[in-house]
Amino acid sequence: MCTTHQADCLAKLNAILEESIAAGVPGLSVEIASSRGHWTLTAGVSDGLQAIEPTHVFGIGSITKVFTAVVIFQLIEEGKLHLSDTVCRILGSEIYRDIDDAAEATVAQLLSHTAGIDSWEDDSLWIREGRGSKLDPTHIWDKVEPLGYIRRPKITAPSRGDWYYANTNYTLLGLMIEKITQSTAEAEIRRRILEPLAMEHTFLEGFEPPNQGKLAHRYQWATDTFRDTAGICPSFPGARDGRLIDCTKSNLSVEWVAGGMVSSASDLTKFAVALRDGRLLSSESLDIMTTWRPATDSSEMGHGIFRRRDHGTNAWLGHFGGVLGFTGALWWKEEGDCVISVLSNVGTMHAGKVPSSAAHVIIDSNILEIASQLAAA
Template sequence: MSVDTDHWGRRLAALAEEHGVPGATLGILRTGPDGDELAEAAYGVLNLRTGVDVTTDSVFQIGSITKVWTATLVLQLVDEGRLDLDAPLLEVMPELRVGDPEVTKRLTMRHLLVHTSGIDGDILTDTGRGDDCLEKYAALLADAAQNHPLGATWSYCNSGYSLAGRVIEKLTGGTWDAALRERLITPLGLTHTGTLPEEALLFRAAVGHLTEDGTTVPAPVWGIPRSAGPAGAIIATAADLLGFARMHLRQGQAPDGTQVLSAAATAAMAEFQADLPDKYTLGDSWGLGWERMGWGRHRLIGHDGNTIGQAAFLRLLPERGVAVALLTNGGNSRKLYEELYREIFDELAGAKLPHPLGPPDEPVEVDPAPYVGVYERASVRQEVLVGENGPVMRVGLTGPLAEVLQDQDADYPMVAVAPDLFVCQDPETGNWVPATFYQLPSGERYVHFGARATPRRA
C-alpha cells in the first residue's frame, strides 16, 4: 500500500497549527527490494515576518542530526584504515590538549562519538568564519572543564563533535565542510544540503522562531557559530535528510550503488555502545552517533536537532526500511513530533512511540532535601530549590549562549516519579522533562536533565 501523501499533509497541517508551529516539512521514506517510495508535505511559513510559504524544497536547520553525518565521516576514515576508534587521539592530533592532562592522554574517538568524554559539552565559543575556526576551537579545549571522569557516565557533548570535526580535517587535509560535501553530499546526490549561511541563501530557507511573552516571533539570530558546525550546522530539505537516511537503510550504498560506507561500519554505527542514565528524554542507549530507542518490540535509530528556534526529528526503523524526517521552525515542535510520529509509525509499521514520562497517577512521596543544591556546567546553571508549592528546578543560561538569547532564568516545577527521578514542567511549553539524580561509584553527585550530566557544585 502506498503512503497516503494527502492524508499526512492534512495531519501535519492540523497538528502544526494546534501546537503553534509556524512552518514545517515532513518526509516519509520506504525503501525495499522493489525500490523507494518518498512522500513529502509542507505547512505554514518560513518566517512570520515575511510570510513566505514553506514548500517541500525549503531548507531548515537539522541541528544535532548533523552529528550522525559527522560520525559517518569518521567511520569512512575507519574503513580506509586512517583512524582507529580506540586509539588515543594524540596519535593523529599530537597538539591536542583538553583540561585534564590524563584525559588528554587517553581520549579516543569512540569517547567523542558516544558522548562519554566528560568534556564540558556546551562550549559554544565563536571562533570566527574562517576555515581555521575548528583549529582555533580545538585549541580552546585546553581550558575546558571536565564534567565527569572519562568514560564514567554519558552526557551529551557538542564540544566533542566539534573536536571530531577537527580530527576529520587533520586526516582529510581540508575543512569539515569540504569533507562533508565531497564524501557525503555529492556521492548521495543531495542537491539541497549545505553548512553555511551563504548556501542557505540559495534556497527557500526557514528562520527560527522563539516565544516572547506568549507571542511567537522570529529569532534574533539565524544560525550557530561555524565552530559548532560538526555538531549541528547542516541545512537540508526533508528529502535530502531522508537521502542520507536511505544510505544507512541500504547498508551504506548510494542510489547509484556506490558503497559510501561499508556495510560493517553502517551496522556498527547502530549497535549498542552506552546506556543512558535518563532513558526517557532521548533513547535508551547510544550507538556511534545514533540514538537507539525501543518502541515495544521494535528497535529504532535516529536523532533530534535543536538550534535557535528550529527543531528537527529523524527516525529510522531498519527492519521495515522506513525513515521519517520532520523539520520545524518554532512552536511546540516536540508535541508535533510525538503525535505525528505516533500515528505514522503505527500505521506504516505497527511501531508505537511510547508516551513521554509525566507525573504519576498517584502521588509519590519523595523527600527533595537530598537533591537541593547548585548543579553547573558550561553555559548552564541549575539549582534545585524547595518553595511554597514544592521543589523547583531553576535553570539559567550562562556564557556566550546567554548573550545570544538573553533568556531569563526559568523555574521548572518538579514532581516525584520515583526515588531519584522527577519530572519538571517547562514553564513555556508545559512539556514534562525528566530529571534523574545519581551518584558515580567514586562519589560525585549529578543530575541528568536535558540529556546532560551536570555535576553538583554546592
Template sequence: MKSGHVVGAIGEVYVNGKRAGKGSAGSRLLDGGGGVIPSTARYRIGSQTKNMTATVALQLVQSGKLKLDDKLSEVLPEVAERDLVERADEITVRNLIQLSSGIPDFLTPEIDPLGSTITYRPVDLLAASRKRQRPSEIGTFNYSNTNYILLGMIIEKVTGHSLATELKQRIFSPLGMRATYLPIKAAEGIKGPHGHGYSKDETGKLLDADKLNATTMLGAGGVISTAHDISAFQRAFSQGKLLPDSLRKVISDPVPGQPSPPQGGPCMGKPAFQPRGGSAPGFAAATYTSPDGRLQFAVSVTVAMDDAERGAVAQRIDQALASVFCPATAAG
C-alpha cells in the same frame, strides 16, 4: 500547528527511495508572514549532522588513515600542548564518536549561537569548554557537542581538506544530496525559501533565530539539508552502504550511561522506526527510519519559544508520525 508555539512545519515520507507523501503547515515567518513553506525547502538538521561527521571519521578508520583507539593527544597534539582538553592523552577517537569522553560542552554564556557577527574558531570553542568542570568519567556517555568539534578537526588534520569538502565528497555527492551543505561562515544562512524560527531573549522578547552562527555548529550540528536528502542519507546508512556493520555499530550501539532508544517508536513496532533528531534555538528536526532502511519520515519544525519549551516538540513530531503510519495507535 494547533498545539501552539509552532511557526511552520514540513514533512515528507519516502518508501524505497521514492516520495510517497508530503505535508506543510504554518508559514515561513511569524504571524503568517512570508507564505507557506514548500515541503522541499531546506532546513537545519541539527545534531543529525553528528551521524554524518562520525560516518566520515569511520570511513577514515576503514581506510586505515585513523584508528578508533588513537588518542586525542596523538592525532591533535596541539590540544594537549595548549591544555585545551583535559586528559587528552586518555581520550580516544572512539570516545569522541560515542560521546563518552567526559569533555564538557562548549555552549557557555561566552559563546553566542545567535551572534552571527562573531567568527569562532574551533580552538575558541575548546577554550570555552575547558573552563567548565568535567561532567563524567571517560567511557561513560555524556552528551557534549565539543566531541564533534574535535572530530571535525581530526578529519581536517588527517585529510588535509575542510570538513565541508569531506562531507560533500564522501556523502552528499555520492548519495545525490544536491541541496545539502555545511555552512562554515558565521552569518551564512539557509539558501532559498525556508522557515524562520524564533527564540526568546532574557527579557522574553522573540528574536529571529534564522541566522544561527555557523561557526558554533560545524560538525556537531551545522548541516543544512532537505527531507529528500536527509532521507537518502539515513536510508544509505541503515542499509550499510556507507560503512560495514562492525563500524556502523560504533555509532548505533549504546555505551554505558546512554539511555536506550524506545523500542519500536511511536507505532509500537508496527512498523518500527529508529529516530534521529536535532534542535537549536528556533527549530527542531527529526528523521525516522525503519530498521531495513525502506521507510523514512523526515520533519522540520520552526518554533517561537524558549529552549525549555522546545523539548515538547519531539512528542508532537512522534504524534505526527503515528498519525501517518499507525493512526489507530495515535488515536489511542
C-alpha cells in the same frame, strides 16, 4: 494513485502537523520514504507570510553529527584512523590543552559520548555569547573557538566511560578529519556523502555557500527559562506576542560539524536510506555504529546514532537536532522499510518546557506508527 488507506494516513499526518502549528510552531516540513514511494508534507509559514514549501531548507542541528560519524567510519575503513586512536595521538596539544580528559579520549568514546569531556554548549558564558544576550549574529566562529570555553576544570561531565552528550566530542572529531585528510571537514562531507547522493539542498552554514532551496526564517521559543539562561540578543525582534524571537540574522557557524548543517527534509531521507542500506559504510562499520548502550531514559546510544522506540514496540534509529532557530528529527525503522524526517523553524535550546517542535512531533504523537502504515501501503 493514492489509495483510500494512504489518503487516511496522510490526513492523520496533516492533522498532527496542524496541531503543532496551532501550538505555536511557525513551520514544518516532513518527508516519509520507503521503497514504495516518497510522501512530502508541509505546514505553516517561513516568515509569517510565505508558506513552507518542500524546497525550504532548515538547520538540522545535531543530525549533522551522523554525517560526521559516517566520515570517521570511512576513514577507519580506509586504514587512516582507528577507534582506539586518542585525541593526543591525532591532534596537536594546542587544540586540547587545558580541557580536562580530552587528551586520552578515544575516537570510539567521542563517537558514543562517553569521553568524559565537558560540552562547550553547556557553558554558561557560551550560552549567552553563542545563543543569547551577548551574541554577535554576524560573527563567523573559528572551528576551534568554542573549545576556549572549556579550557578549565570540568564542571558537568562525568567520568570517562559514562554517557554524557557533548558537542565537544564532535568538534574534536571534525578536527581529526581535517588533520588526517589535509582538507576541510565540510569538503570531505561533500565529497564523500553529499555529492554521491545528489544532496543538492545541503551545506554547512558559515563554511560553504548556500545551495539550492529557500532558507526558512528561524525563530526561538522565548520562554522565561530561555530569558534567564541565555537572555535575548538585542538584534532579535520579538514575534507572536513575545512567545518567540526572530533570530534569522544569526548563523550556525559555531556548531560546525556538531550541528551546523542546513538541509531539506527530502535530502535527509536520501541520506538515511543510503546509510541504512549500506551504500555509505560497510556492514562491519554499521555493526559498530549500532552497538548500543543506555543513554537517556527513552533511548540508547551507538557510535553516532541513537535507538528509541515508538509508542508500540518498534525500534527506530536516528538522531534529533536542535540549534538556535531550528529543530529536526531523522529516524528510520530498525526492522522495516520506513524513513521519516521532520524539520521545523523554531528552536528549543535552553528554553525548558515548550509547546511543540520537530522533536515534539516525533515524541508526543503517533506519527511514527502512521508513517509506518503509509510506507507499507
